[in-house]
Amino acid sequence: MKIFLSAFLLIFISSCNQDQKPLQASDELEVYDYAGLEPMLNKTDDKTYVVNFWATWCAPCIKELPYFEQLNRDYSGKNVEVILVSLDFPRMYDKKLKPYIKDKNLKSRVVALNDPDMNTWIPKVNEDWTGSIPATVIYNKNKRQFYERSFNYEELVTELRSFIEN
Secondary structure, three states: OHHHHHHHHHHHHHHOOOOOOOEEOOOOOEEEOHHHHHHHHOOOOOOEEEEEEEOOOOHHHHHHHHHHHHHHHHOOOOOEEEEEEEOOOHHHHHHHHHHHHHHOOOOOEEEEEOOOOHHHHHHHHOOOOOOOOOEEEEEOOOOEEEEOOOOOHHHHHHHHHHHHOO
């Protein structure tokens, strides 16, 4: 696992742009550094947020992504927002990420995180996060939980219900 994380870090850092303010990419892809993403992880309104960290090159991520899309559909209008945070490499936005979003007709909000300083932002998401993906944060103004694991749909709904039925 540490070898995978180290390799990921090296590739991610070497592929990233050093200008790290909120970035813009064409074709409606929202691209942020961590400072731009952080508000999405700390809202205090009446919604419950399901924030999934994933990448197109991560097989377990791709396997579970339809469950997040189904959750987004099933809980539409119920004060639940699904945000899919892509950790794809910036050079892959046009070649892989944007075509994937279009081909799969993703309806959840998709944002890309382009911030090579993983050692700083990973523990801000959760101090116990090793950096492995998929990873998910479910939170609302009263409760927050971090999951460094994959989900099936039933597990995802069970976790979400513990936030919205309290």
